[in-house]
Amino acid sequence: MSAAPDTLSPTVHLIDDDQAVRDGLGLLIGTVGLRVQPWSDPQAFLGNFDREGIGAIVLDVRMPGISGLSVLDTLVAQGVDQPVIMLTGHGTVDMCRRAFKAGAAEFLEKPVNDEALLEALQNAVRQHVRSRQRNEADRAARERYAQLSEREREVLGLIVEGLTNKEIGRALGLSPRTVETHRANLFAKLQAPSLAQLIRHYAALVDADDGTAGGGGTA
Amino acid sequence: MWQSWQRLKWWVSGGILLSLAGAVLLARLSLDEQRALFETDARIVHRLLSQQVVQHDAMLATLALLQPVPDSSSGASSPEQRLPVLYPQILSVQRRDPEQRWSDPLLTQAETRSRQVRRAALGALDLPAGRYQLVLAATPTSYALTIDARAMVPWSEWPMQADTSPVRVTLEHDGQQYVVQPGAALDDRPSRGWHFAFHKLLAAESQPFDVVATLSVGWGQLPWGLMLIWVLGVTALLATLHHLQRQRSARRRAEELLRLGQVARLNTLGELAAGMAHELNQPLTAVLANTQAAQRLLNEDPPELATARNAMLQAAAQARRAAEVVGRLRQTVERPDRSGQHQPVAAVEAVRRALYLLEPECQRRDVAPVLDAPQAVTLLADPVALDQIVHNLILNALQALEQVPAAQRQLKLTVSAQQRRGEITVADNGPGIPPEVLPRLFEPFFSTRKDGLGLGLSLCESLANGMGGSLDATNAPEGGAVFRLQLPLAEGLP
Numbered sequence: 037m038s039a040a041p042d043t044l045s046p047t048v049h050l051i052d053d054d055q056a057v058r059d060g061l062g063l064l065i066g067t068v069g070l071r072v073q074p075w076s077d078p079q080a081f082l083g084n085f086d087r088e089g090i091g092a093i094v095l096d097v098r099m100p101g102i103s104g105l106s107v108l109d110t111l112v113a114q115g116v117d118q119p120v121i122m123l124t125g126h127g128t129v130d131m132c133r134r135a136f137k138a139g140a141a142e143f144l145e146k147p148v149n150d151e152a153l154l155e156a157l158q159n160a161v162r163q164h165v166r167s168r169q170r171n172e173a174d175r176a177a178r179e180r181y182a183q184l185s186e187r188e189r190e191v192l193g194l195i196v197e198g199l200t201n202k203e204i205g206r207a208l209g210l211s212p213r214t215v216e217t218h219r220a221n222l223f224a225k226l227q228a229p230s231l232a233q234l235i236r237h238y239a240a241l242v243d244a245d246d247g248t249a250g251g252g253g254t255a
Numbered sequence: 256m257w258q259s260w261q262r263l264k265w266w267v268s269g270g271i272l273l274s275l276a277g278a279v280l281l282a283r284l285s286l287d288e289q290r291a292l293f294e295t296d297a298r299i300v301h302r303l304l305s306q307q308v309v310q311h312d313a314m315l316a317t318l319a320l321l322q323p324v325p326d327s328s329s330g331a332s333s334p335e336q337r338l339p340v341l342y343p344q345i346l347s348v349q350r351r352d353p354e355q356r357w358s359d360p361l362l363t364q365a366e367t368r369s370r371q372v373r374r375a376a377l378g379a380l381d382l383p384a385g386r387y388q389l390v391l392a393a394t395p396t397s398y399a400l401t402i403d404a405r406a407m408v409p410w411s412e413w414p415m416q417a418d419t420s421p422v423r424v425t426l427e428h429d430g431q432q433y434v435v436q437p438g439a440a441l442d443d444r445p446s447r448g449w450h451f452a453f454h455k456l457l458a459a460e461s462q463p464f465d466v467v468a469t470l471s472v473g474w475g476q477l478p479w480g481l482m483l484i485w486v487l488g489v490t491a492l493l494a495t496l497h498h499l500q501r502q503r504s505a506r507r508r509a510e511e512l513l514r515l516g517q518v519a520r521l522n523t524l525g526e527l528a529a530g531m532a533h534e535l536n537q538p539l540t541a542v543l544a545n546t547q548a549a550q551r552l553l554n555e556d557p558p559e560l561a562t563a564r565n566a567m568l569q570a571a572a573q574a575r576r577a578a579e580v581v582g583r584l585r586q587t588v589e590r591p592d593r594s595g596q597h598q599p600v601a602a603v604e605a606v607r608r609a610l611y612l613l614e615p616e617c618q619r620r621d622v623a624p625v626l627d628a629p630q631a632v633t634l635l636a637d638p639v640a641l642d643q644i645v646h647n648l649i650l651n652a653l654q655a656l657e658q659v660p661a662a663q664r665q666l667k668l669t670v671s672a673q674q675r676r677g678e679i680t681v682a683d684n685g686p687g688i689p690p691e692v693l694p695r696l697f698e699p700f701f702s703t704r705k706d707g708l709g710l711g712l713s714l715c716e717s718l719a720n721g722m723g724g725s726l727d728a729t730n731a732p733e734g735g736a737v738f739r740l741q742l743p744l745a746e747g748l749p
Contacts, residue, residue, distance in 0.1 A: 060544030
């Protein structure tokens with residue numbers, strides 16, 4: 037894990053008004069191979085940081101001008117998905133609760149122990165990567181699903197319910213051969229290597245589709 | 256100041272109003288009583304005089320009925336002539352025999368009137384002298400009585416002291432007046448005041464004299480003594496109430512101030528602690544981060560010596576920064592020198608003040624403090640600091656006593672002096688101080704209470720030291736904690 041940071045490695049945004057703290061924590065975080073982007077001014081951070089990148093945010097609660105909690109509120113309101121770790125010099129239970137309620141991933145007290153901080157950061161980054169990947173897969177599946185014709189979606193829905201080609205043909209008034217053709221087409225369009233994979237990736241989409249189109253169909 | 260004057264104004268006006276109302280009521284009652292007495296007396300006077308004059312009618316009627324005995328016409332031994340002997344008010348009896356005329360034409364007129372109205376009629380009338388004549392026409396002989404009103408009054412049955420009574424009684428008729436009882440002389444009668452009057456005709460139609468009784472009561476005759484006592488009583492009562500109320504509100508204010516002071520101190524301490532935490536946590540965070548980063552860098556293979564060295568330099572610099580923060584804090588918090596404020600203070604008074612302020616706390620815990628001060632001890636101290644120390648020590652003891660059943664709680668305060676030092680001790684019979692706590696008792700931020708800041712005793716000790724004294728704590732052999740505050744005695748004073 038101590039590989040030299042490159043441009044693609046996750047980035048930790050470190051926001052603290054104190055230069056010494058930024059330097060010290062930056063050095064510490066750097067030892068586990070995470071890239072550190074220090075910010076002294078919360079406003080500058082909010083205006084300029086890379087929202088698309090993978091990583092996490094470390095935010096001091098007590099800063100001049102703007103409180104860490106309101107920075108957190110702004111991030112959540114803007115739909116920023118990078119996990120936020122809050123740091124505070126004198127954490128009260130109340131402040132801790134507010135931070136978690138506002139969506140903080142972790143709440144740590146200064147001076148912070150290296151293991152607690154680094155573990156929290158690694159968890160946060162891992163979680164972020166996973167959520168980004170899941171989002172990406174979901175988006176791709178949705179795009180492929182959109183390419184299906186009306187009839188292919190019907191066939192897919194019945195496949196997901198576990199019907200055989202014959203049963204599907206009977207249900208839709210089609211010959212088993214035609215069903216077979218639709219089935220081959222939709223496997224190709226959805227790029228599914230097996231029936232199991234098809235069901236795992238698309239069952240949810242079919243259910244959602246049924247929920248919205250089903251009502252109109254029976255009326 | 257203005258507010259207290261406003262409040263006082265209400266008390267004063269309330270007092271004046273209450274005094275006036277009471278005085279008026281007293282005067283009214285006294286006047287009513289005097290009037291009732293006067294009217295009763297006047298009625299008795301009227302009845303007594305009426306009984307007398309009715310007798311005259313009866314005498315004349317009897318004479319008229321008997322008529323003179325024919326052979327005693329000589330007149331000397333006539334029976335009617337014996338009347339003046341029996342009745343002192345009858346001065347003389349005249350008679351007009353048939354075919355004769357009255358010597359006095361007034362008697363003739365009276366007889367004519369008497370004949371018309373068929374009852375006795377008045378003849379000559381000289382009321383100022385108290386004389387009048389009464390004539391009854393009869394056939395053949397008519398009789399006349401000359402009556403002395405003065406002798407008519409039955410003084411033995413008279414309801415008043417004739418010579419001293421202020422009531423004036425007169426008989427009035429036809430513009431004439433006979434003074435039965437003079438009452439207060441005309442000049443002495445008050446022109447301002449209350450005038451009571453009684454008018455009633457005598458109960459004899461033949462002698463229709465008006466009985467007039469008057470009484471004047473002047474301002475001077477009002478029950479001033481009683482009214483004065485009332486006003487003084489009201490004033491005393493209101494003054495007492497006002498004093499009590501002021502005492503109560505002063506005490507409430509003192510308690511309030513004390514509570515506010517404690518809250519303010521806690522707030523200040525809270526702010527201080529938060530600021531201190533931030534100021535210290537920043538460099539400490541940097542120190543910790545740098546040292547731990549250095550450790551990791553040194554553990555790498557090969558170790559990144561240059562970066563690690565730099566991290567250690569950073570850590571050292573930040574440690575110095577933390578030390579500077581602490582130094583600055585001490586300078587800020589250090590108390591200014593208050594030795595100029597030292598003055599002679601009676602130790603007993605300081606203890607009493609603290610006990611007075613803490614009385615509600617004592618009552619709440621069923622603790623009756625005992626103060627033992629056999630001699631007057633005058634300390635040289637800052638009165639504010641002394642009050643604060645004693646207050647804290649007593650409060651501490653009260654809190655310790657909460658762990659003892661209410662019936663057994665004892666709190667004893669002692670004031671004494673030895674050589675050149677005065678001493679105040681506060682002893683409770685609580686659980687005492689655990690031996691492991693004793694050496695740390697006066698350390699700042701050390702507290703055995705969960706919610707304690709651990710500054711109370713530490714502050715007391717520094718205050719005592721600042722006044723050239725000392726504060727120490729021991730456990731009494733019979734149990735409980737004893738705190739001993741020693742301070743220098745004021746020179747030249749006991």
